[in-house]
Amino acid sequence: MSCFVIGGGGLVGGGTVGLSKSSCGRCSGGVRVSRSSGVRMKAEVTNGASPVKKKPKKTIGGVIGIIWGIAVMLWAIILIVPMAILHPLVRWRDDTRRRVHDYISRWFFMVPMFAIGVRPRYIHRENLPPADEAVVYVANHQSYLDIFCFGFIGLHHKFVSKIEILRVPIIGTAMQMKGDVALRRGNRKSQLQTYRDMLNTIKNGNSLVIFPEGTRSETGKMRKFQSGAFKAAKATGAKVVPLTIVGTREAMPNSALLPLRRHKIAVEVHPAIDPKNLTEEELSATARAAINSGLPEEYKDEISPAAA
Structure with missing residues (x-):
């Protein structure tokens, strides 16, 4: 973010x-x-x-970017209708998980990628958790397209996203109905509310998706990790599943408003990390080392991930 x-x-x-x-x-x-x-x-x-x-001014993509942008806008408008109609029923029958909304939103992420001929390839899918297990997914963050890759994971999850995103018309409304967690960066009281929301989301049986860098990398190399994801995992006992996303920066760098080109995208799923016998710092370092191991050489940490 x-x-x-x-x-x-x-x-x-x-x-x-x-x-x-x-x-x-x-x-x-x-x-x-x-x-x-x-x-x-x-x-x-x-x-x-x-x-x-x-x-620097943001680069506007060519035909590929325009197609992607139109697909995002149109599909968001189309999908918000069934979500809004079903929302009272979803709140009544499945308020803590809202799996119907998860399923609908999955198509919001997949269709724009299909529109530009891109389908992320998941490596080591066998490392994904069972469908009914709540985990904390942590991934490197190089591009807006990282978010769209999660439409292909095939499992229910909630994003932890900046509160400003949840205030965006249509898309933000859908995220609120889905039950995504608002990341508040104001005073300590606001931050504690975000942390409590994260804990409740996991305890209700939902997996969380968090980019621990907090924002997209300008260089492709990982920024310093924030501690929130690992605190939540320790507090709830949820396993941490590191993911390495490769190729999104080449398709849509930080300087671009829309995707610039088609590019192969791969998501490597690393073995889950049990937080039981690790400190928050060790958990963070272990997850970072796993993500780092899947990055191309030019994006790898220059220092030991454990010391980052």
Whole structure:
């Protein structure tokens, strides 16, 4: 899931200055004057500080991306209808698990991938848990497409997703009806509520899907793991199932709004890790080492995963 840092600056001397000549240079006091539109110039204080880096513009995909985007929007609109109609019945008969919604949402993830001719290949499916066992899936996070790979896992699960995503019209509404967990990053009280929701979800027999890096990797290499997934596994006794996702970054890098190209995608399922005799730190390091082992060499940890 992604976070944005917003920076700001101040105006000096009214913000813009007029010059009689169409030239540029530096005036005293650390004010850099640059050409704007012929005679009007913008003044910017430098004072020896590094310029603020602008966030690169997102690349919009070509035909592949457009097809995928249309499929996502249309399919979301189509699927929200049966979910909304069935929701009262689902709440009445299966409120703690909502498996009908899980099944419907699975198609939301699969159809856009089918539309661009991509079907993730699952390696070592025999390591997947029994359908009735609640586990914590943890995976590396390189692309938005990572989320869509879980439509092909064939088992019920709930995502832990940023609360902002759950507020998005249609898609967020469907996630709320499905019972996905809202990740709150505000004060400690909000974070504790998220943690309690995670525990209750597991105790009710649902598996959780968590990207412990917290956001997508810019480089393809794993970021530092957050502890929430492993705390929840320790508290409930749920096994941790590490997954290595490969190929999504090549299809839809972090710089892209939509998929750029077709690319083979593979999801390697590693053996489940029993948290019983491990500390949270050991559990995290063991899961990270497993995920790291399945990554291409250029994305592997440069240091020991246990020390990351």
